[in-house]
Amino acid sequence: MTTDTPTLLRHAAGYALEYLDGINDRPVFPDADAIAALHTLGGPVPESPEDSATVLEALHRVASPATAASTSGRYFGFVVGGTLPVTIGAHWLATAWDQNAGGWTVSPLGAEMEIIAAGWLLDLMDLPRDAAVGFVTGATMAGFSALAAARAAVLGRQGWSVREQGLRMAPPVRIVTGAEAHTTIHKALRMLGFGTQEVEIVPTDAQGAMRADALPALDETTILILQAGNINSGACDPFTDIIPKARAAGAWVHVDGAFGLWGRAAPAVAEHLRGVEMADSWSVDAHKWLNVPYDSAVYICRDHEAVRQAFTADAAYLMRSDRREPSNLTPELSRRARAVEIWAAIRALGRAGIAQMVERCCAHARTFAHELGSAGFEIMNEVCLNQVCLRYRDDETTLAIMEAVQRDGTCWLGPTVWQGRKAFRISVSNWATTEEDVAATVAVLVAAARRFG
Numbered sequence: 001m002t003t004d005t006p007t008l009l010r011h012a013a014g015y016a017l018e019y020l021d022g023i024n025d026r027p028v029f030p031d032a033d034a035i036a037a038l039h040t041l042g043g044p045v046p047e048s049p050e051d052s053a054t055v056l057e058a059l060h061r062v063a064s065p066a067t068a069a070s071t072s073g074r075y076f077g078f079v080v081g082g083t084l085p086v087t088i089g090a091h092w093l094a095t096a097w098d099q100n101a102g103g104w105t106v107s108p109l110g111a112e113m114e115i116i117a118a119g120w121l122l123d124l125m126d127l128p129r130d131a132a133v134g135f136v137t138g139a140t141m142a143g144f145s146a147l148a149a150a151r152a153a154v155l156g157r158q159g160w161s162v163r164e165q166g167l168r169m170a171p172p173v174r175i176v177t178g179a180e181a182h183t184t185i186h187k188a189l190r191m192l193g194f195g196t197q198e199v200e201i202v203p204t205d206a207q208g209a210m211r212a213d214a215l216p217a218l219d220e221t222t223i224l225i226l227q228a229g230n231i232n233s234g235a236c237d238p239f240t241d242i243i244p245k246a247r248a249a250g251a252w253v254h255v256d257g258a259f260g261l262w263g264r265a266a267p268a269v270a271e272h273l274r275g276v277e278m279a280d281s282w283s284v285d286a287h288k289w290l291n292v293p294y295d296s297a298v299y300i301c302r303d304h305e306a307v308r309q310a311f312t313a314d315a316a317y318l319m320r321s322d323r324r325e326p327s328n329l330t331p332e333l334s335r336r337a338r339a340v341e342i343w344a345a346i347r348a349l350g351r352a353g354i355a356q357m358v359e360r361c362c363a364h365a366r367t368f369a370h371e372l373g374s375a376g377f378e379i380m381n382e383v384c385l386n387q388v389c390l391r392y393r394d395d396e397t398t399l400a401i402m403e404a405v406q407r408d409g410t411c412w413l414g415p416t417v418w419q420g421r422k423a424f425r426i427s428v429s430n431w432a433t434t435e436e437d438v439a440a441t442v443a444v445l446v447a448a449a450r451r452f453g
C-alpha cells in the first residue's frame with residue numbers, strides 16, 4: 001500500500017501551500033510545545049516501511065508548526081531573506097530533476113545554467129564580466145573558496161605552489177582584516193590554515209567600517225579582507241580609499257559582501273559600494289537578499305588561474321569536457337543545481353525588480369529608524385542599507401523589550417552587542433515585508449517600551 005508518485009507530490013504541494021498561506025497567522029517563532037512535539041518524529045530506527053503519504057503527513061502535522069516562520073514578512077532576525085514564490089517552484093523542479101551540477105557530462109543543464117546565472121550576476125552587480133563564479137552553499141563557503149584562490153595566488157607569486165608543495169614549509173602570508181569582519185571570515189581562514197592570532201586587525205569607525213587611515217602597509221604577500229554590509233550596521237568599508245592602494249602594493253583584496261553586495265544592484269544605495277568592483281574577489285549570498293531558498297551563494301574571482309590552482313581535480317572517469325566543469329570552481333564535487341533558482345529569481349524580477357526589492361527593504365529600515373527613533377528608541381547606526389541597530393534606555397530595558405517582543409510572536413528580531421553596548425537588530429531582507437508588517441512590528445516594540453521603559 002504505497003501512494004503513487006503524482007498523488008504523493010500533490011499532497012506535498014498542498015501542505016506547502018497551506019503552510020505558506022498561513023504564514024502570517026502563526027507565531028513567527030514556534031512555541032515550546034511545537035518544538036517539544038518534534039520528539040515524536042524520533043525514536044528507534046523504523047524497522048519496516050511506511051506509506052510515504054503518512055511520512056509526509058507527519059512532517060506537515062508535526063514539523064511545520066515547529067518551524068521559525070522566517071519566510072514571513074515580519075521575521076527580522078539575523079539576515080535571512082525569504083523565498084520568492086518563483087524560486088520555490090524552481091527549487092521543486094530542480095529537485096525533481098535531481099541534477100548533479102558537479103560536471104558538464106553528468107548535467108549539461110547544471111553547468112549551462114551556471115554560465116547564464118553567473119553572467120547575469122556579474123552584470124547586475126557590475127563586476128568584471130569575465131570573472132570566475134563558483135556556486136556554493138553560503139557566504140561562509142564563498143569566503144572560504146575565494147580565500148583558497150587568494151592563498152594560491154599570493155603564494156604562487158612567491159614561487160610557491162600550495163597545490164603541489166602544501167602549507168607546512170610555505171613562505172608567510174599576511175592576512176589583514178577589519179575589527180568588524182564577520183565571524184565566518186575567521187572560520188574560513190582557520191579552515192585554510194590561518195590561525196586567528198595570525199590575522200592583523202585594522203580598527204573600525206563608529207559605524208563598523210574599516211578605518212582607511214589605520215591600514216598597515218601592505219605588500220604582495222598580503223590578503224586584505226574587506227566587508228560590504230556589516231551585520232549590525234550595514235556599513236561598508238571605504239573601498240575607494242583602500243582598494244587602489246592595496247592593489248598597488250600587490251595585495252589581494254577580497255570583499256565579504258554576503259548581503260551588502262546586493263546594494264550594487266540598486267541604484268539608490270549603490271553609492272555605498274562605490275569602488276568595490278576594484279577588488280580581486282567577492283563573496284555574496286543568494287539565500288539572503290536575492291530571496292532564493294537555502295542554501296545558495298556565489299563567490300566571484302578575477303583570477304581564473306588561482307581558482308584552478310585551488311579547486312581543479314580530475315580523474316579519468318569524470319569525463320571532463322572542455323566546457324564549464326562546475327566542480328573545478330568549488331570545494332564540492334557532487335552538488336545540487338543551485339543556479340536554477342538564482343536564474344528564476346533574476347528572470348522573474350528583472351534588473352528593475354531586484355533594484356526595487358533591495359530599495360524597498362532599505363526604505364523599510366529607514367522607516368523603522370524614523371518611527372522607533374521618534375518613540376524614544378536609540379538608533380545606534382546610520383541606516384545606510386537594510387540594518388537597524390537599536391536599544392532603549394539601558395541594557396536591562398533593551399533586553400526586556402526584546403524578550404517580550406520575541407514572546408509576543410508578531411515578529412522576531414535578535415540581540416547583538418554594538419560598540420560594546422547591548423542592542424537588538426532589525427534586518428529587512430525579505431521581499432515579502434510590507435509597510436503593514438513594519439507598522440505592526442513598530443507597534444509591538446513601542447508597546448513593549450511603554451511597558452518596561
Ligand SMILES: *Cc1c(COP(=O)(O)O)cnc(C)c1O
Nearest residue numbers: 138139140182184231258259285
Ligand atoms: C551572513 C553573513 C556571512 C555568512 O553567510 P552564510 O550564508 O550564513 O554562510 C558572512 N558574512 C556576512 C557579512 C554575513 O552577513
